[in-house]
Amino acid sequence: MENKQNVYRGMMNGVSDRAVILLDRDGNIREWSRGAELIYGYSAGEVLGKHIGILHTPEDVTEGLSSREFASSSASGCFEAEGWRVTKSGKRFWSGVVVTPFGEPDAFVGFLKVGRDLTREREREQSLQRARDEIRELSTPVIRLWDNILALPIIGTLDSMRTLRLTENLLEKIRTEEAGIVIMDISGVSAIDTQVAQYLLKTIQAARLMGADTILSGLRPETAQSMVQLGIELGKIKSRSTLHDALKLAFSMGHADVSDLSFSGGAP
Amino acid sequence: MTESPGGIIKIGSNLLVRLDGDLDDEMVNRLESKIVSEVEKTHAQGMLIDVSGLTLVDSFVARIIARIVSLVRLLGAETVVVGIQPAVAITLVELGVRFHNITTALNAEQGMELLEGLKSQ
Numbered sequence: 001m002e003n004k005q006n007v008y009r010g011m012m013n014g015v016s017d018r019a020v021i022l023l024d025r026d027g028n029i030r031e032w033s034r035g036a037e038l039i040y041g042y043s044a045g046e047v048l049g050k051h052i053g054i055l056h057t058p059e060d061v062t063e064g065l066s067s068r069e070f071a072s073s074s075a076s077g078c079f080e081a082e083g084w085r086v087t088k089s090g091k092r093f094w095s096g097v098v099v100t101p102f103g104e105p106d107a108f109v110g111f112l113k114v115g116r117d118l119t120r121e122r123e124r125e126q127s128l129q130r131a132r133d134e135i136r137e138l139s140t141p142v143i144r145l146w147d148n149i150l151a152l153p154i155i156g157t158l159d160s161m162r163t164l165r166l167t168e169n170l171l172e173k174i175r176t177e178e179a180g181i182v183i184m185d186i187s188g189v190s191a192i193d194t195q196v197a198q199y200l201l202k203t204i205q206a207a208r209l210m211g212a213d214t215i216l217s218g219l220r221p222e223t224a225q226s227m228v229q230l231g232i233e234l235g236k237i238k239s240r241s242t243l244h245d246a247l248k249l250a251f252s253m254g255h256a257d258v259s260d261l262s263f264s265g266g267a268p
Numbered sequence: 269m270t271e272s273p274g275g276i277i278k279i280g281s282n283l284l285v286r287l288d289g290d291l292d293d294e295m296v297n298r299l300e301s302k303i304v305s306e307v308e309k310t311h312a313q314g315m316l317i318d319v320s321g322l323t324l325v326d327s328f329v330a331r332i333i334a335r336i337v338s339l340v341r342l343l344g345a346e347t348v349v350v351g352i353q354p355a356v357a358i359t360l361v362e363l364g365v366r367f368h369n370i371t372t373a374l375n376a377e378q379g380m381e382l383l384e385g386l387k388s389q
Contacts, residue, residue, distance in 0.1 A: 164358070171354035178374055202361045209357040211350070211373035 019115040025108060027052045027066045039117055041088035052113070057084050057092065073099040073111060082118060094122040142173040148180040149250050150212075151243070155188030163199040167206050174210045181250045182207050185243055187218025197232040204237060213253065215239070217246035276306050282314040282383060283307065283345075284376065287333070288321025296332050300339060307343045314383040315340050316376055320351025330365040337370050346386040348372065350379035 012020050013034040022031035028051055032044040040047075040055060047054065053061045060083065073079035078100050085095040096118045103109030143151045152170055170182065184204070189196070204214040216239040219227075227234075240246040275286040283306055285299075306312065317336060322329065333349060340347045348371045352360070360367075371386065373379035 167358060168354060171357055174374065175354060178378070180374070180378070205366075206354075206357040206361045209352045209360055209367065209372050210354065211352075211375075211378060 017116065019113075021052070021113040021115070022102075022110060023052055023113060024110040027070065027111075030110065036115075039087070039093075039115065040085075046088075055085050057086055060084070069097075069099050070101075070111060074101050077101070082122075085115065093117050094119045142169050144173075144177050144179070145183065145247065146250070148178060149183065149247070150174065150177060150179045150181070151183045151185060153185040153188060156190075158189070158196050158199050160199065163203060167203045170203065171206060171210055174207060174212045179212055181253060182212050182214045183243065183246045183250060184214050184216050185218045185246070186216060186223075187220065187243075189223075192223050192227055192232070194230055194232060197227065197230075197234075201234070201237075213238075215246045215249055217241070217243045276302060278306075278310055278312065279380070281310075281312060282316060282380065283310065283312045284316045284318060285336070286318045286321060287329075291329055291332060296335075300336065303336065303340065304343065307340065307345055313345050313387050315345050315347045316379045316383065317347060317349045318351045318376055318379075319349060319356070320353065320375075322356060323353060325356045325359055327363055327365060330360060330363065330367075334367065334370065346371075346383055348379040348382050348386070350374065350376050 012031060015033070016035045016038055018033075019036035019039045020031075020033035021029060021036050024030050028049055029047050030049075032042070032047055037043055052066050056065050065083070069079055069081070078098065080096075080098050082094065082096045084092045085097075086092055094117070095115045097113060097115040100112045100114075101108065101110075102112050141153065143153070145151045150170070150173055152166070154166070158166075173179065174182070182204075184200070186192070186200070192200075200216075207214055214237060216234070216237060219239055219241065221241075238249060240249055275288075277284045277286075283303075285303060287299075303315075307315070317333065319325075319333065337347045337349065349367070350373045352372060371382060373382050
């Protein structure tokens with residue numbers, strides 16, 4: 001018995017990065033581990049006998065977070081969630097908690113609550129998400145080159161989601177800019193396999209339905225070679241090796257008034 | 269500009285047909301006979317089919333558009349389909365609908381320009 005108590009104490013206080021808290025059936029704190037002290041700043045003496053609600057935000061207290069936690073924990077045997085908690089100094093941190101009912105079914109004792117400070121993980125996850133959004137934004141830029149000429153530089157790898165987003169952006173821009181020609185620059189695409197060619201063709205077809213013709217530019221010789229070897233056909237789509245040549249072709253296609261070039265010089 | 273019944277408008281030597289709302293077989297039949305009689309009556313040499321009112325397009329509607337285009341061509345007039353919305357364009361491509369030999373333009377204005385070019389060829 002003595003031994004079991006020691007093992008139990010060791011478990012309660014050996015984990016310093018987790019707050020281990022024992023609650024009675026009403027949610028009052030009965031045991032307070034060393035980790036709980038480190039995370040929340042309260043000593044055991046300060047919180048024993050108090051309701052778990054002192055660690056919750058006022059909003060959560062009003063909404064009855066603890067009863068909700070206990071109810072789902074009792075119903076499913078375990079409850080896991082993340083949310084804001086408040087330390088002794090009033091500082092909020094993002095916590096991941098697991099609430100497990102303990103005791104025998106016929107002799108229910110209370111709840112075991114294990115919490116972790118996930119503030120840093122959450123911040124990292126959020127900044128990662130922001131970076132992802134930014135990259136997504138950057139990955140489908142449509143630039144207006146001339147009156148009715150758009151450029152769509154494609155960089156990196158294409159998958160179906162990205163192609164769809166890219167197509168949506170392009171079509172929207174065709175409509176707002178009343179563009180008649182799209183120069184799709186693929187010099188930033190490292191490899192074009194059958195799948196990627198299919199994606200590009202779909203985008204080109206959709207642009208065509210909106211009344212815009214597409215000129216491919218920047219197709220590298222080795223890419224062109226492998227496309228031919230793969231049997232990828234671009235049909236009637238025009239292709240130029242450089243953006244410069246593609247733009248020249250665009251002007252000659254009669255959709256743009258080239259006379260503007262000679263005296264305006266800048267963007268129209 | 270004289271308006272004919274059924275959303276067919278004559279502009280110069282061209283006709284403008286608007287497709288909108290829910291199309292069914294019966295309506296399509298009526299529209300086709302109207303187009304035939306209008307082209308005959310007005311000696312139109314070009315026709316714009318404005319589909320900007322269609323927000324949902326399935327393969328049925330796509331077939332109807334293709335059918336009207338070939339009908340008008342048989343009557344000796346050039347056609348340009350205008351006003352395909354971005355979402356509709358994506359749907360058509362995803363459905364695998366290929367508008368073979370169908371000329372498209374962004375809006376009626378650009379379509380009209382294109383039509384003049386086609387007629388002078």
